[in-house]
Amino acid sequence: MSPNASSTAAMATSGRRDAMSSEHLTIGHERMANAIRALAMDAVEQAKSGHPGMPMGMADVATVLFSRFLKFDPADPAWPDRDRFVLSAGHGSMLIYALLYLTGYSSVTLDEIKRFRQLGSKTPGHPENFVTLGVETTTGPLGQGLGNAVGMAIAERHLAAVFGDIVNHKTYVIASDGDLMEGISQEAIALAGHLKLNRLIVLFDDNGISIDGSLSLSDSVDQVKRFEAAGWAASRIDGHDPQAIAAALEKAQNSDRPVLIACKTQIGYGAPTKAGKASSHGSPLGADEIKGAREKLGWTHAPFEVPEAELAAWRAAGQRSKQAHADWSKRLAALDAGKRAEFERRMRGDLPKALNDAVRAVKESLATAPKDIATRSSSEFALESLVPAVPEMIGGSADLTGSNNTRTKTMKPITATDFAGRFIHYGIREHGMAAAMNGMTLHGGIIPYSGTFLVFADYCRPAIRLAALMGERVIHVMTHDSIGLGEDGPTHQPVEHLAALRAIPNLLVFRPADAVEVIECWQLALENKDRPSVLALTRQNLPQLRRARDEKNLCAAGAYEIVAAHGKADVSIFATGSEVSIAAEAQKLLAAKGVVARVVSVPCFELLAAQPAAARRAIIGDAKVNVGVEAAVRQGWDAVIGSDGVFVGMTSFGASAPYKELYKHFGITPQGVADAALRKLGN
Numbered sequence: 001m002s003p004n005a006s007s008t009a010a011m012a013t014s015g016r017r018d019a020m021s022s023e024h025l026t027i028g029h030e031r032m033a034n035a036i037r038a039l040a041m042d043a044v045e046q047a048k049s050g051h052p053g054m055p056m057g058m059a060d061v062a063t064v065l066f067s068r069f070l071k072f073d074p075a076d077p078a079w080p081d082r083d084r085f086v087l088s089a090g091h092g093s094m095l096i097y098a099l100l101y102l103t104g105y106s107s108v109t110l111d112e113i114k115r116f117r118q119l120g121s122k123t124p125g126h127p128e129n130f131v132t133l134g135v136e137t138t139t140g141p142l143g144q145g146l147g148n149a150v151g152m153a154i155a156e157r158h159l160a161a162v163f164g165d166i167v168n169h170k171t172y173v174i175a176s177d178g179d180l181m182e183g184i185s186q187e188a189i190a191l192a193g194h195l196k197l198n199r200l201i202v203l204f205d206d207n208g209i210s211i212d213g214s215l216s217l218s219d220s221v222d223q224v225k226r227f228e229a230a231g232w233a234a235s236r237i238d239g240h241d242p243q244a245i246a247a248a249l250e251k252a253q254n255s256d257r258p259v260l261i262a263c264k265t266q267i268g269y270g271a272p273t274k275a276g277k278a279s280s281h282g283s284p285l286g287a288d289e290i291k292g293a294r295e296k297l298g299w300t301h302a303p304f305e306v307p308e309a310e311l312a313a314w315r316a317a318g319q320r321s322k323q324a325h326a327d328w329s330k331r332l333a334a335l336d337a338g339k340r341a342e343f344e345r346r347m348r349g350d351l352p353k354a355l356n357d358a359v360r361a362v363k364e365s366l367a368t369a370p371k372d373i374a375t376r377s378s379s380e381f382a383l384e385s386l387v388p389a390v391p392e393m394i395g396g397s398a399d400l401t402g403s404n405n406t407r408t409k410t411m412k413p414i415t416a417t418d419f420a421g422r423f424i425h426y427g428i429r430e431h432g433m434a435a436a437m438n439g440m441t442l443h444g445g446i447i448p449y450s451g452t453f454l455v456f457a458d459y460c461r462p463a464i465r466l467a468a469l470m471g472e473r474v475i476h477v478m479t480h481d482s483i484g485l486g487e488d489g490p491t492h493q494p495v496e497h498l499a500a501l502r503a504i505p506n507l508l509v510f511r512p513a514d515a516v517e518v519i520e521c522w523q524l525a526l527e528n529k530d531r532p533s534v535l536a537l538t539r540q541n542l543p544q545l546r547r548a549r550d551e552k553n554l555c556a557a558g559a560y561e562i563v564a565a566h567g568k569a570d571v572s573i574f575a576t577g578s579e580v581s582i583a584a585e586a587q588k589l590l591a592a593k594g595v596v597a598r599v600v601s602v603p604c605f606e607l608l609a610a611q612p613a614a615a616r617r618a619i620i621g622d623a624k625v626n627v628g629v630e631a632a633v634r635q636g637w638d639a640v641i642g643s644d645g646v647f648v649g650m651t652s653f654g655a656s657a658p659y660k661e662l663y664k665h666f667g668i669t670p671q672g673v674a675d676a677a678l679r680k681l682g683n
């Protein structure tokens with residue numbers, strides 16, 4: 001059915017969900033949807049770049065969703081119980097900007113729409129949640145938004161289990177062919193289906209077109225069957241028929257499983273020659289085509305002009321949830337004061353006071369009874385105190401729970417029948433895990449931490465990058481962090497991963513050297529509210545180097561002198577993680593040769609780089625020779641040791657053997673470090 005044939009009558013049939021405003025009924029669906037289409041065409045034309053096809057194709061679906069189903073309040077974009085709306089197909093950003101403007105968010109004005117894609121505007125090329133209030137997550141890399149939405153839906157169910165009916169909302173997604181072709185989508189839908197996330201509703205823009213042309217060039221998947229196989233309820237509808245859209249959404253409200261609605265649409269709907277064609281995907285339509293579209297759609301208004309009546313209908317749609325919002329505020333106010341304060345604290349992202357006590361207790365215990373254990377085990381020891389103290393921490397692992405040591409003794413799993421648990425068995429789905437974690441953080445009220453091997457950081461990387469871009473606190477525990485994992489060999493031994501992670505702006509990469517540094521790094525990861533962190537941890541045992549009682553978090557400076565020189569140092573040895581104890585042994589060998597050396601532990605390059613210049617210089621010192629030691633590639637180390645510094649590490653992939661033999665084979669030993677320093681000193 002075409003929009004012309006539907007509109008008002010269709011809207012009225014299932015109008016019991018919302019008391020539609022009289023304006024809306026007068027204006028009707030079609031004119032509201034055309035307001036989106038016109039704004040998308042005009043903004044892309046003015047910017048001379050952008051993607052008009054998707055917003056034009058999905059305007060009908062979006063209009064029904066936003067005017068009849070979505071629970072939202074433009075006056076309070078951060079309302080904790082709003083429905084989440086994720087535009088996974090971020091290239092269609094004009095769809096969300098049009099919706100935000102039309103429904104009355106103050107963040108997107110008509111002027112901002114006119115500045116689409118310009119520097120400093122609220123309407124960047126792809127939606128950025130840190131730029132535009134009302135945008136829930138940053139999308140553009142296809143598939144990520146869908147992955148985020150799964151995390152949001154998990155967060156909703158968990159918080160509802162903990163706090164009751166003040167958390168009771170849905171998560172809606174618009175996803176395109178590209179979103180569903182990306183591998184991450186399989187991880188996301190499988191996890192969602194397994195957990196029966198029945199408040200997750202995906203509206204698939206089933207337009208059969210991608211950039212190269214017809215989807216048949218590269219794909220023949222039956223998406224409905226695919227989603228059904230993953231445990232979803234899935235159906236196919238005409239995405240231009242408001243009645244069908246409303247009926248499908250209505251049915252989705254009470255589903256017992258996640259819902260896919262495949263909406264058959266025409267990309268660039270309304271464009272006279274480009275509709276249904278890839279040419280409407282990612283370029284301005286051009287003046288003639290836009291003129292023709294205006295005629296075809298019966299939209300006679302000037303560019304960027306939304307007549308008062310249409311705007312009023314949309315603004316009325318933006319007011320629909322006022323009562324729901326007020327009712328929610330009453331429920332929140334009626335909550336037990338302690339519970340309410342706890343909910344509000346978590347949603348603000350503030351840490352509980354108990355954290356500091358937990359950190360102190362771990363440090364006290366380590367000072368009393370030192371632990372010469374792997375840092376992955378130190379992390380578990382830390383978590384045994386942190387997890388009870390910080391109830392918003394939700395742990396997990398991508399099927400390596402026993403290796404990552406991320407599940408504490410008391411943690412129960414989150415399951416389809418009990419969301420009160422605090423541990424997620426993500427399955428072998430690193431990418432889906434990392435994207436879901438982003439979604440949990442974006443939802444609010446949760447600090448997710450993961451577990452996998454460091455080498456599989458590559459499988460999470462696109463999501464970690466987005467966490468860093470968005471400034472989201474997610475914490476990745478990545479164990480088996482070097483050749484020190486031994487026999488599993490080079491496929492499992494990260495060599496370039498630390499450097500690659502350190503290259504991501506705003507990401508904190510921690511590589512603690514012992515049990516004390518582990519608790520300090522955990523504390524820093526938790527306290528850095530606007531940054532993601534990776535904790536790189538060992539499989540092999542390490543000595544506890546820090547034996548003194550230090551209230552102060554020495555890792556906070558990114559680096560610090562862990563073994564002082566006896567006198568003026570000729571050599572500064574910088575090392576991270578498992579190589580710090582090797583550096584400490586090298587210092588003794590050098591002392592035996594009459595060479596004075598100091599050892600600096602560098603648990604976090606990024607925090608060191610952030611130190612004021614004088615403090616950084618003091619940490620780095622002025623020894624004749626700087627040596628860097630890390631069982632990884634040199635890249636990035638020159639910032640610490642200088643280009644004249646000596647580096648002892650890896651220049652190739654590792655090998656399969658017991659780890660002690662590997663360290664010897666690759667020359668990463670106390671003797672190797674001492675020899676390198678001596679050579680450089682000319683001794």
Ligand SMILES: Cc1ncc(C[n+]2csc(CCOP(=O)(O)OP(=O)(O)O)c2C)c(N)n1
Nearest residue numbers: 054140141142176177178179209210211281
């Ligand atoms: C991971 C990723 N790969 C590639 C792209 C570039 N890209 C943007 S949209 C798109 C595909 C367009 O097809 P579809 O998703 O069906 O969107 P439609 O054209 O129907 O709006 C591609 C390849 C991207 N944004 N993300």
Ligand SMILES: [Mg+2]
Nearest residue numbers: 177207209210
């Ligand atoms: Mg498509």
